[in-house]
Amino acid sequence: MIISAHVGAGALVGTALRRPLPAFAAGFVSHLAMDMVPHWGNGPGLGWIPVARRDGVAGLAAMGVLTAAAPPGRRIAVLAGMTGACLPDTDKIGIYFAGRSPWPRRFDRFHGRIQRESADLLPRDVLVAAMLSVTAAGLLQALGRSRPPRR
Numbered sequence: 001m002i003i004s005a006h007v008g009a010g011a012l013v014g015t016a017l018r019r020p021l022p023a024f025a026a027g028f029v030s031h032l033a034m035d036m037v038p039h040w041g042n043g044p045g046l047g048w049i050p051v052a053r054r055d056g057v058a059g060l061a062a063m064g065v066l067t068a069a070a071p072p073g074r075r076i077a078v079l080a081g082m083t084g085a086c087l088p089d090t091d092k093i094g095i096y097f098a099g100r101s102p103w104p105r106r107f108d109r110f111h112g113r114i115q116r117e118s119a120d121l122l123p124r125d126v127l128v129a130a131m132l133s134v135t136a137a138g139l140l141q142a143l144g145r146s147r148p149p150r151r
């Protein structure tokens, strides 16, 4: 699944759970659950790099916007949810830049085995990412507006 979709899901998890540690853990689990759903991927090799560059920039921008949109009382949990949701894919960053994954081989094998990739699902993944991020941003803004006024 593209990282932008994991960012949106992690923001929703953090919004719902409010506390950073549970949000981080649930964000991590959300990543694995989403990887089990059919999603874009084009198999072995580095053919995913051009998409990953754009997706990485979009995901980072979404993290910034969603962190800023979060009311102060939920901001750390939202950031923790997004971080947990993105963490499993640091294997790709490690392999690309350092030639190896930062994860134990056992986890990498598990992470690889659960993938249900298809080369034609990128448009749907982008739509899912946009919907999750827009929903999270709207929810966070609404929560920010509904805070009781300070005295």
Ligand SMILES: [Zn+2]
Pocket: 001, 031, 035, 088, 089, 111
């Ligand atoms: Zn993954």
